Amino acid sequence: MPSSHADLVVVANRLPVEETTEGTGDDARTTWTRSPGGLVTALAPIMQRTGGTWVGWPGKAGLELDPFTADRIDVHPVALTRQEVKRYYEGFSNATIWPLYHDVIVDPEYHRDWWTSYVQVNTKFAEAAAEAAPKGALVWVQDYQLQLVPRLLRQLRPDLRIGYFHHIPFPPVELFGQLPWRADIVNGLLGADLVGFQRTGDASNFLRAVRRFTEFSTRGSVATIKRRGRPDRYVRAERFPIAIDSAAFEDLAARPEVEKRALEIREELGSPDVLLLGVDRLDYTKGIRHRIKAYGELLADGKLRPPGTTFVQVASPSREHVEEYAELRRQVEVTVGRINGDYSALGRPAIHYLHHSYPAEEMAAMYRAADVMLVTALRDGMNLVAKEYVAARADLDGVLVLSEFTGAADELTQALLVNPHDIEGLKRTILAAIDMPHAERRRRMRAMRKRVMDHDVASWAKMFLDALATTPRTDV
Template identity: 60%
Template sequence: MRGMDGAWVGWGGKADLDIEPFDFDGTRLVPVSLSEAELRDYYEGFSNGTIWPLYHDVIATPEFKRSWWDAYVRVNRRFAEAAAEAVAEGGFVWVQDYQLQLVPQMVRELRPDVTIGYFHHIPFPAYALYAQLPWRRQVLEGLLGADVIGFQRVADAGNFQRSIRRLLHYPTKGDTVTVPTIDDQQRTVIAKSYPISIDVDAFLELARKPEVIARAKELREQIGSAKLMLGVDRLDYTKGIRHRLKAYGELLADGHLTGEQATLVQIASPSRPGVEAYQDLRDEIEKTVARINGDYSSVETTAIRYLHQGYPREEMVALYLAADVMLVTALRDGMNLVAKEYVAVRQDNTGVLVLSEFAGAADELGSALLVNPHDIEGMKDIMMRALSMPEAEQARRMKTMRKKVIDNDVARWGRNFVADIEHIRDARRNA
């Protein structure tokens, strides 16, 4: 951080883009350049071909390539050097997510005067899965360079601590890990859950705009069906889109639903088109949608409206307002903020959230209809229950969830994390 405004160290967004640091809106922006080869090996390779599937319960098979690991180390060091140069004396460096797990220790080596936080936005796997990683010790040691390590769920923090005990044999107690230092001393690292959230006020402001409300009404009229079910996801194999389509397709095939009674709008925004697994997933989903629409649509209605594109936030809020049922059926998800966005904007307390028990949001939104997306029959039952839920029950459940989301917004998430950073910093100063 520099003064009160701080610096943001990040990739410039394009291969081989070499830009000098510059100031924008009170913040120092420090671009880090990555080559085409590094994007392939570090980002598409190790980050998303190794860590992403491994940390998401091996839903897809991770690949362990040494060349990918070498690129990951090299790029992490470049980010660490940029952060170490940007941070003020005695400042605070906050590292974000699984692409940079080695950065905390690298920054500590370069700048022992600073306090370091790390937040892990995706799940942290059980030890039996994590142990597959050939560089498992190096990653743990990299993360333990931080003073505070944040996870989405209590279970994720527990998985991390179990890996620490099994592989590094460091003692843990409650939310802390005791880490030995090179001078035969020790330091305490906080490792616990800080469930991330959304900017509630921004979503509420959009939901009150007359043009957004009018757009929601227009969407309902265009859909034509009695009920609108909505899925909003990145096109990713962790999101359970295939399972959702299978359940809905079987409801149509069984005669429990018709396209006139309920339409599924599925938005799947493009994601990692350079990764083969994602190309295959897109092909499979589009074939499934085409088959269901061919069998169960009519001239007047379309069973599934599938949209492989991203949309501005205003359009998303209009869709949230239009949807009777929100389907969040991830096979594994660190949090899933779509669930919280939907709940936040339902100011009339109508609507039903169907939420995977394997999404981090399930820990907080227990009044949703929780579902195991692997259980297709169970998901079909839950979808039918959601479509027929009385308004009184909708209101009771939604009020409880909205209070949770509003009370625990993203600002509170940040304050809670920084408070623990300040606690560590104060303890160091008083030592």
């Protein structure tokens, strides 16, 4: 772990703080408050303690800011134009890389001008990191938007130890090979000393891509970078599964007002015998349509009957200006409307579909209220909702139905694992979760909670940074 002042630099697409405006007119005042999200939760305490720097985009196109300090974190803003946001972020990152890396659930788009913008923006981030980093610093680059930064930064600052963490899946070479710029991406990541992934399979896929699309060799978890007239350099690719601030979430869920709200939620839903819950960003990777389809068929089969059983699906808005996401919303809402038209009682819909974002307190109350949590992602790097549900259930009640295609399935093995593409299997698993004896629910939840509580987000960050700090530098 870094110990001296300002010797950790985090490079991420977004800054850890958001701009908010209080008041109006001449009295308006701009402040910066901490952003929500697991990455900020994990790294903000480290940054505050060490005085390191966070490099990122402030979230508004055309906003140019000098470095400043907010929430006791030194931030180094990277300005992006509206066109760069459209091509680098909305385009290449989220319409090319995101679908390709998530098993082509929707078709990726390949546009050369998007790639050009991705290179240009990654160069901006690398230059900003090179300027912000003191000599010999640890630099931790985050996620798929910045896959070229490690190599670009190494060219600018060979004195740095560079780590990269990949939060989403890394695809098998048969899919990754479709990308016209596949070798550029692999070589970009090989600029790091340590490349972290959520699952062992993702690290293996990356190492296979190294062998297939570069001239470099791998052995075990290490890729060897051969260089003429200079010592070889070694890049480690390993699994570092991300976690949550489990103790804080457990404490939140145990607050008297949250427990009271959990009871109120059940009462507002008509005090059902069984409450099923899904919580997701509205994204085609999350398997929302599959679980709604399974639930609708269980109603049609007469296996479940509202209002005795009810299903709440929270789908927070996501990328609504992107056509694939707008179409997903239309499909989900049409299906929900049909099921509710067929099976709802007066004032008691079979599905409560909530297209909103909610504060953490309300989510914790929903987790406490739910008998069965449905996490049916078609592909997910980790899925922290599953871990939040487990952390919230200090009462050892509740059942987690978890897609085997999530990183969380590697750790939460006492969940009821399911293939969400197998609708009949998903239906059987939902019924098994509802009918699970109380003693078995407690046994499974106790085992999952041990994992979630022992391996929290702080231990994840420490594990990665310790590994990076002990990686030898071969460029100096």
